[in-house]
Amino acid sequence: xxxxxxxxxxxxxxxxxxxxxxxxxxxxxxxxxxxxxxxxxxxxxxxxxxxxxxxxxxxxxxxxxxxxxxxxxxxxxxxxxxxxxxxxxxxxxxxxxxxxxxxxxxxxxxxxxxxxxxxxxxxxxxxxxxxxxxxxxxxxxxxxxxxxxxxxxxxxxxxxxxxxxxxxxxxxxxxxxxxxxxxxxxxxxxxxxxxxxxxxxxxxxxxxxxxxxxxxxxxxxxxxxxxxxxxxxxxxxxxxxxxxxxxxxxxxxxxxxxxxxxxxxxxxxxxxxxxxxxxxxxxxxxxxxxxxxxxxxxxxx
Numbered sequence: 648x649x650x651x652x653x654x655x656x657x658x659x660x661x662x663x664x665x666x667x668x669x670x671x672x673x674x675x676x677x678x679x680x681x682x683x684x685x686x687x688x689x690x691x692x693x694x695x696x697x698x699x700x701x702x703x704x705x706x707x708x709x710x711x712x713x714x715x716x717x718x719x720x721x722x723x724x725x726x727x728x729x730x731x732x733x734x735x736x737x738x739x740x741x742x743x744x745x746x747x748x749x750x751x752x753x754x755x756x757x758x759x760x761x762x763x764x765x766x767x768x769x770x771x772x773x774x775x776x777x778x779x780x781x782x783x784x785x786x787x788x789x790x791x792x793x794x795x796x797x798x799x800x801x802x803x804x805x806x807x808x809x810x811x812x813x814x815x816x817x818x819x820x821x822x823x824x825x826x827x828x829x830x831x832x833x834x835x836x837x838x839x840x841x842x843x844x845x846x847x848x849x850x851x852x853x854x855x856x857x858x859x860x861x862x863x864x865x866x867x868x869x870x871x872x873x874x875x876x877x878x879x880x881x882x883x884x885x886x887x888x889x890x891x892x893x894x895x896x897x898x899x900x901x902x903x904x905x906x907x908x909x910x911x912x913x914x915x916x917x918x919x920x921x922x923x924x925x926x927x928x929x930x931x932x933x934x935x936x937x938x939x940x941x942x943x944x945x946x947x948x
Contacts, residue, residue, distance in 0.1 A: 653741070656707030657681040657699075657715045658726070660692040662775030663745050664717025667807060669695040670780055671715075674806045679710040691775050705733060713741040720748045731756035743767055743803065747823035750791035750816035765800040766791040766819070769809060772830050784808040791816055836916070839909045843897055872923040879920045882930040887917065888937050914938050 653676050657668040660683035672678050680702035683689045692701060708714065708730055718726055723746055730736060738761035742754055747768040754764040768789040773779050788809040790800040797813065804811035814822050837853075837860065844852035866874035878886035890913065898907025918938050921931060 652676055653713045654679045654711050655713045655715055656702075656711030657692075657696070657717065658704060658707060659683075659715075659717035660688045660696070660701075661717060662691070662773040662779075663769070664715060665691045665695040665775060666773055666779040666783075667715060667717065667745065667769075668699075669777070670783055670807050671803075672696065673780075676713075680707050682707055695775075695777065704730065705735060708733065708735050708740075711740070713743065716742065716744040718744075720746050723749060724753050727754045728756045731760045734760075736760040736762050739763065741765070741799070743800075745769070747789065747826060748819055750814070750819045751793070752816060763796055763799070764792070765796055765803070766814075767800055767803055768814075768823075769807070770826055785810060787812055789814040789819075789822055791819060836912065839912055842901075843894070843909065846897060846900075875920055875923060877920070879917050879934060880924040880926070882924075882926050882934070884930070884933045884937060887934055891937065 655668065655671055655676050656679045657664045658681075660668070660681040665681070665688070668678050668681065678696055678699045680700045681692045681696055682704055683692045683701055689701065692699065702710070704726075714730075716723060716726060723744055727742075727744075736742075736757060740762045742757050742762045743765045744754060745768055746753070746766065747770075750766050751758070751764045754762070754766075758764045766789075769783065770787045770789060771779075771782060786807075786809040788804040788807065788811050790797065790804060790811045791814050792800045801811040837856065840856055841852040844855055849855050863874065863876075878884075878890070891910065894910040894913050898910050901907040918935070921934055921938070924931070926934075
């Protein structure tokens with residue numbers, strides 16, 4: 648089912664909204680306008696949606712056959728309720744949001760006002776630049792909609808270049824938690840590793856880490872926990888202890904007044920690795936004792 652060419656209003660010209668608006672425009676849809684508050688959003692709209700007017704929300708609702716709501720999760724419910732309260736939503740208007748957390752229940756006020764509501768979430772980290780457009784090709788997109796509207800949601804995903812996957816309404820929080828845990832916490836982990844190598848004087852820690860991380864990511868995506876390597880899964884308690892000492896020193900000698908967090912992260916992730924490792928119980932217990940030991944406070948050191 649191919650959606651008709653639509654006049655689309657983009658509410659939220661952030662990293663996601665501006666890119667998806669540009670992708671839909673390239674498919675022949677007309678972008679009626681964009682709502683952008685911050686200077687960075689206005690600049691992004693100018694770069695990705697040149698010639699598109701910046702309008703307020705009521706004007707976008709009035710002009711558009713489809714609204715693309717690309718706002719932070721906590722703003723979505725108030726936005727939907729606010730639009731519905733204006734009484735301007737025409738019957739049959741399509742409203743699509745891009746939140747991973749929510750299905751369509753969050754848009755219930757608009758559905759009661761006669762709108763057709765969909766949730767479409769690209770499983771991708773956006774930079775808010777034109778490079779994202781190519782990355783949409785083949786990108787999985789979690790869709791949620793009433794059964795009669797699922798073909799429209801799937802068709803929109805195809806127009807964006809993606810591959811739709813139906814996510815049940817009640818499964819959206821776990822779906823989004825899995826994605827956020829992987830992507831967001833990967834950034835934290837890599838940044839901490841970069842910090843450790845930078846402290847040693849390695850000039851380009853990202854380049855140094857790249858071969859190791861790309862191999863580890865590829866293997867883990869293919870094989871899950873069986874891709875684990877390192878001292879925990881080998882049962883090398885002495886090495887784990889040496890790591891903890893070194894990372895405690897790293898945290899203690901960081902920016903004054905800003906306690907380091909690398910050691911705590913290492914302990915938490917090493918415990919998670921330990922729970923997935925197949926080790927003799929006595930070895931497992933030795934490592935667990937090390938990881939669960941409370942490090943001395945700064946005033947006790």
